[in-house]
Amino acid sequence: MTIKTKIFAGLSAVFLSFAVVAGLVFWFNIYESYEELKSAGARRDLARVVDAIEANVEHLTLNAKDWATWDDTYRFVSGTMPEYEEANLYFSAVANIDMNHLSISALDGRVAWGKSFDLETEAELAVPGLPSETTVAPAGWLRAAADGRIVAGLISTPQGPMMVGGQPVLRNDGSGPPAGLFLFARFLDDDVVADVRSRTKVTFDLIPLPVVGDAMPGPAPVTVTAITSETLAAETSLLDIEGRPIARIKAAIPRSVTALGRRTILAAGGALLVAWLLAVLAALLLIQRIAITPLSNLTRTVAEIGRDDDLGRTVSSDREDEIGVLATEFDGMLAQIRTARRRLEDQSYYTGMADVARGVLHNIRNALNPLGIGVWRLSQRIENRPHDTLRQAAAELRAGTVAADRAAKLLDFIVARSEELARQDGEAIADLTMIAERSKHIEEIVQTYDEMGRQGSELAPVDIALSAREAKRQALALAKKPLTITIAESMPAVLGQSTTVTQVLANLFVNAAEAIDAGDVEAGEISLSVEPADGARQDTVRLAIRDNGAGLPAGSEVKIFERGFSTKTSGGRGVGLHWCANSMAVMGGSISVTSAGPGRGATFHLTFKQALKEAA
Known part of the structure; x- marks a missing residue:
């Protein structure tokens, strides 16, 4: 399909379906962006609620530090200051700082003092899971205190969720080793919820949940759903100190941003539709005149050149725009290709010949090296043959004037030299054999390349x-x-x-x-x-x-x-x-x-x- 056909078909299809497509795009993108913006706002609101509750836990933990980092507390939990209880551990001391629980535990699990109270009735409460006369602190909390770490978070109790904060018991100067765990706890009751609502400006409800299952692998997810066209419902879970859900937070969030987005989208969509219709009509005429017709002509010519491999043809154009420049540059490229093709054909031939020659010379050079060594050894043996001494010995024997013992020595000398000559002759024959083999090998190399050139490999x-x-x-x-x-x-x-x-x-x-x-x-x-x-x-x-x-x-x-x-x-x-x-x-x-x-x-x-x- 040509560019002309594609453009006309595409513009026609878009023109007929633009209203539907634009509406869907606006609805599922921009409008949904408004929805997502509000959903993100709802998630942030719930995050602020959770952060506020965690801030209360942090504040409670800091209060515990004032009591835990004290020599008197250190001596009391160590069992050396019994008067500490009468002086410091009573209901009003706990109520004055809005705490429902105070306990001091030794690291071995012994509870030095631990009680929970109803701040309104001043009645003592039995809260499972918190240290008391009958209950020891959880082993994990005691290990944290022994390591010098704090204990902070939420726990589930029959009376409702509680915030707990514990500190290791240390001396005034913060030195150790830790002697025990000092723990504060407060119910997450209506007063705390009201305070969090006031600080976050978020209206929410806190619904306790039974603790079941294992800890969640990460933060609790936030779900946002539409209640009405004007209100969103956002929910998340509060996790206890072990990471398990213990309460559900539900909030209702107004959708004012979404309503504004809907009106804005309708107005913008109508204006965009009119503007687009006018632009399409103008573009159809301009594209046809300026681009489609010249490009069609250029494409047809280039395709014919490629199909016919006719590098001598040109696509010259008298246009001065990009299409004209493209045609001129294409002609220049064709000229360069013609020149490069001729040079490449020449170079390919000579390069191939050069590579073959280099390979032949290298292999012949390798074969000549031992041949040269053999010729040198042969020449050395010939030069060092004892001809003169043998001739002298033979001359003395022929003269017949030498004594018998001298004649015997001369004969022994001639025999020894003859044996040496025989050994050298053997070595010379070996060298000559090697020279002949090397010469034959060189001939085989040349013959192999000759056969490769004539009939392939x-x-x-x-x-x-x-x-x-x-x-x-x-x-x-x-x-x-x-x-x-x-x-x-x-x-x-x-x-x-x-x-x-x-x-x-x-x-x-x-x-x-x-x-x-x-x-x-x-x-x-x-x-x-x-x-x-x-x-x-x-x-x-x-x-x-x-x-x-x-x-x-x-x-x-x-x-x-x-x-x-x-x-x-x-x-x-x-x-x-x-x-x-x-x-x-x-x-x-x-x-x-x-x-x-x-x-x-x-x-x-x-x-x-x-x-x-x-x-x-």
């Missing part, structure tokens, strides 16, 4: 053990430190190119040997082993090449396979591992590396396709 079963032994010879020939290379005895065949696999292993073995030479170890160790196959890829062979060399710096595990990147301090060209990564990818495999850090060696992980076993 065909994969065939490769004996990993055979390739590893060839790579091992190259690494041992170049190692500067004592080096041990261990190859697993049983290794499965893989799919690949024999020469390429050998060169990959040789590159990795040589790199490991160079890392060992650069490290702090006295003797190097390299191992080639088979790793368990990935559970999801049982058709693969995973190899691990481990060394105890210089290791890798953190963060180089990925960059090490990039062209030009090398961790070597000198002589590194960043070609070998890049070539290995490309070669493994060509053979359908992969290569990665892990290292515990500098000085802790490295492990290269190779993944090959497994060669299918021949049927028995």
